[in-house]
Amino acid sequence: MRQTSKGKIVTKHKSITLLIGGGIAAYKCLELIRRLSDLGIQTTPVLTKAGTEFVTPLSVATLAGAQVHSDLFDLKNETEIGHIQLSRQSDLLVVAPATADLMAKAANGLANDLASTLLLATDKPVLMAPAMNVRMWEHAATRRNFKTLKDDGILFVGPGSGPMACGETGPGRMAEVEEIIGAIQEALLSKISSPKLTTGPLAGKSVLITAGPTHEPIDPVRYIANRSSGKQGFAIAQAAVDLGADVTLIAGPCALETPRGVTRIDVESALDMFEAATAQLPCDIAICTAAVADWRTQSLASQKMKKSDTGLPVLELTENPDILKTLSAHGPQRPSLVIGFAAETENIIEHARAKRETKQCDWIVANDVSAKGDVFGNDQTTIHIISDEDLITFENISKKEASNALLRRVVDMINPAQVAAQ
Ligand SMILES: Cc1cc2nc3c(=O)[nH]c(=O)nc-3n(C[C@H](O)[C@H](O)[C@H](O)COP(=O)(O)O)c2cc1C
Structure with a gap:
């Protein structure tokens, strides 16, 4: 070796x-x-x-x-x-x-x-x-x-x-x-x-996971991005494979190693991620952890934009397609469980609940990304899993533990007997 x-x-x-x-x-x-x-x-x-x-x-x-x-x-x-x-x-x-x-x-x-x-x-x-x-x-x-x-x-x-x-x-x-x-x-x-793996409580289940940020190009050298590291989505992908699932991970630009056993598709922009995610349908479970940019620039400059005396450039934005909402409303191809993530800076639970309603996903996992929450790039997190029935909080745990906690609930929902037997 x-x-x-x-x-x-x-x-x-x-x-x-x-x-x-x-x-x-x-x-x-x-x-x-x-x-x-x-x-x-x-x-x-x-x-x-x-x-x-x-x-x-x-x-x-x-x-x-x-x-x-x-x-x-x-x-x-x-x-x-x-x-x-x-x-x-x-x-x-x-x-x-x-x-x-x-x-x-x-x-x-x-x-x-x-x-x-x-x-x-x-x-x-x-x-x-x-x-x-x-x-x-x-x-x-x-x-x-x-x-x-x-x-x-x-x-x-x-x-x-x-x-x-x-x-x-x-x-x-x-x-x-x-x-x-x-x-x-x-x-x-x-x-x-x-x-x-043909054993494990998620064996035979196809799981789609989105992770990381997206980059929205402005010109050939600049882009609009966000602080997502992708760590949470990658940890969930690993945990799902370890439970026997067949996992496809659609990753925005992030320098993380591909979890073993996972099929990874690298994408750059929200549009790319949208195309790659919808192309995975039908699948059994979708977990959307990616911090997808809400907006992209209306037009992409073909050459690097230059400073000029005529004033500041104006970036006109247009809305990106909504991946979580699209998966949640995908008619016969809708995954049987769609989980979204909500990165919030204030009124965490309230905003996350509203997001679940708007997106029509089954569960939403809320986390605090304010300076106080400091989740981006960190290995520690606090998550609130919000469903129709309940809200469960896991405080100050590693992203790996958060992944295991989330997937325990997934297994519980798919086959309650499996959790009881563990
Ligand atoms: C210039 C050229 C480029 C091609 N590039 C691709 C390609 O990138 N991917 C692909 O699937 N087929 C491509 N094709 C078509 C394949 O060469 C064709 O389907 C061929 O039968 C594949 O043979 P294979 O099964 O031995 O790979 C290309 C064909 C040409 C003429």
């Missing part, structure tokens, strides 16, 4: 099989292979036919220091049943970029080339890094495939949100190399490298 520069521990002599699909982001795999090799992780590359249109087998083989596998019907390899060997020799299969096509094949059990056959034949954990145009990512078919793959225990890293090679902006960008490395390390080291 050794410590990396980022403080993570990597076990030496681990081996992964990297399946490179046919997308623009395939070029990032060259850097990924190089970084994995620095960490002592051996990569066996598999290039799909379409993948070879984007990176050459020669570059991949040179960086990996290993033969590139492409052909299912390769006589030399298949005398030893190569596709089974490739699975056996790896600790983890990584698909990057995971194209819409590869995801569709894997979700439906198709096996018509080496990569898809390998994905069907393996009993090793699989990590996918999706990369595609935003419309492809948001298409109902890809949503279905993503959900099926998650239900099957496939791990995901990304996609992120931002400008794409096709000129559009939104979710669908492949996660950055460092993020993929982090997810690989997690998968190789932690319990998520074993099959998904």
Whole structure:
């Protein structure tokens, strides 16, 4: 074992099989292979036919220091049943970029080339890094495939949100190399490298959690933000996974490590978060801890705004879509439990109760973010869980304890017998 520069521990002599699909982001795999090799992780590359249109087998083989596998019907390899060997020799299969096509094949059990056959034949954990145009990512078919793959225990890293090679902006960008490395390390080291927890009081439940702040761009260098650290949402995500839930965490910009076993989608603005959150429906439970900006600028300056003698610039604001309210009112796709968070600076309970009414969520968790409350970025908090029936306060506890307290109530609501038995 050794410590990396980022403080993570990597076990030496681990081996992964990297399946490179046919997308623009395939070029990032060259850097990924190089970084994995620095960490002592051996990569066996598999290039799909379409993948070879984007990176050459020669570059991949040179960086990996290993033969590139492409052909299912390769006589030399298949005398030893190569596709089974490739699975056996790896600790983890990584698909990057995971194209819409590869995801569709894997979700439906198709096996018509080496990569898809390998994905069907393996009993090793699989990590996918999706990369595609935003419309492809948001298409109902890809949503279905993503959900099926998650239900099957496939791990995901990304996609992120931002400008794409096709000129559009939104979710669908492949996660950055460092993020993929982090997810690989997690998968190789932690319990998520074993099959998904199928036990625990939240097993089989899909939980959507939003966390952190949002950044509302003003121009290419400036943005409107808030003081949310994301710590509470990340702690809830970890607690939910530990109870067996299938957790998707939609995170605004924050420098926190992804809790193990959680599918993380990084976003920047409230609009991105709205799109990413609604794309997760249907799900069983939604917990909205993110401090989403109420407003964004009406127009985004394409160049950095300059000081001028003609006076101060006027920022015209427009309202952002309301994620909590939208999830709470989502008709047949409404999660069976929607929990909002209310960060208040005065009349905490009164304002939180009013927010619950307006947003039509089931519970609201209020906390004091005034200078006195000092919750932002802190590890300690005081929370008030407000529902139709009651108000329960947990004073001066860690955010981890607050997460456990909240999720105990969730389990209690879903299955009262489970709590009694604990
Ligand atoms: C220039 C170009 C870029 C493409 N980029 C992507 C992409 O980023 N993601 C994706 O899912 N498909 C992308 N496609 C489409 C795939 O290449 C196509 O669906 C292919 O069949 C995928 O093969 P695979 O299953 O081997 O990955 C792109 C196609 C072209 C021509």
